[in-house]
Amino acid sequence: MTQVRRLALGAALALVANAAQSFPDRPMTMVLPYAPGSGADAFSRAIGEHFARVLGQPVVHLNRDGGSGVVGMRSVATSPPDGHTFGLTPMTAIVVQPHMVRNTGTTPDNFAPICGTNENVLSVVVRADSPIRTLPELVAEGRRRALTFGSAGPNSLPQLAVWRVQRATGVDFTHVPFRGDPPHLTELMAGRLDFSASVVSSASEFINAGRLRLLAVFSEGRAGDYPDVPTAREQGVDALQFSQVGLYAPAGTPEPVLDRLEAACRSGLEDSTVRRVAAGTRVVVRYMSRADFTRMIRSEYLAYGPILRELGVQPE
Secondary structure (H helix, E strand, O other): OOHHHHHHHHHHHHHHHHHHHHOOOOOEEEEEOOOOOOHHHHHHHHHHHHHHHHHOOOEEEEEOOOHHHHHHHHHHHOOOOOOOEEEEEOOHHHHHHHHOOOOOOOOHHHEEEEEEEEEOOEEEEEEOOOOOOOHHHHHHHHHHOOOEEEEOOOOOHHHHHHHHHHHHHOOOOEEEEOOOHHHHHHHHHOOOOOEEEEEHHHHHHHHHOOOEEEEEEOOOOOOOOOOOOOEOHHHOOOOOOOOEEEEEEEOOOOHHHHHHHHHHHHHHHHOHHHHHHHHHOOOEEEEEOHHHHHHHHHHHHHHHHHHHHHOOOOOO
16 A cells, blocks of 8 residues: 555544544434334434433434335435434335335445334234134134225335235235324224234224224234233244334444444433333334344345245336
C-alpha cells in the first residue's frame, strides 16, 4: 500500500470514528411499517423512548404501512446510512416480499440488522360467540362450507401460517388481506369474516375482553399469557410459523454506530419500563444479537424462496 493510500485510509477511518463518537447528533426516526394502534405499536414506542433516554436525542415514530411492510422498510433502506433512521419490523418485508415483487429494495443486502427484539406469536382467532373452539373444528367447518379469513397483508407471515394449515390438512380457506392487524380484527368482530390470522399481541385486548377466542398459536410452545391454548402441532395440525421482529438500519451504516444502536437495543429489552409495556401488550421479548439476527435473516430469506415457489408465487 502506498503512503497516499495509507493516509487516505487513515482519514476515512478517522471520519467514521468521529461520526460514531458524535452519534446521534440530531433526532432519530423509527419507521414502523404497519398501521398504528396495535400492541406491537405500543411496544415499539416504548423501545424508542428508551433509545431517546440512553442516546440523548428524541426518537420520532413514523407509521408507514403498505405492501406487507415494504413501503416503510424501503424508506429505511434508502435513508442516509448514518444510524439516524431505522425500522422495527417483522421479517415479512425482508425475507418474503422480495421473492414476490421485483425490485422491492428490501432484501437482506439492503439493510444492516441491529438486533432482534421480540417474537410475534402468530395465531388464529374467532369471535367469542363462534361455535368453533379448536383448530381441528375450524378445519372441519372449512370442509363443510367456504370460510373467509383476514390477515395483515398478502403473504404476510400470519397468512403463511394459515397456508401451512391448508397444506397440512387439504382444506381451503379464502384469504382477505388488510393493511395491518387492527382492520381485519374489526371486520371479524363485526361478523364479516369467519376468522383471523393475527399476532397474539394485536388480538389480546379483545381476547381478554371476551370478544375473541384464541384457537391456536403457531409457535413451538404455547403463548405465555394463554397457557391453556394448545399450539397447532399439539392439536394434530403440522403448522409451525415463526416470526422474529427486529431493528434494521440502512446497509452501509458504520459499525461503531451499529454497536451503539445494538447496545441501546439490548439495554432497552432489559429495561423495566419496556418490559412492563411488553407484558401489558402480550409481546414476547426475544433478544437476538446483531450477529445472530443477521445470520437468521439471511437463512430465512433463502428458505422462503422454495416455499413461495410451492405456493405458485411468481415475482411481479
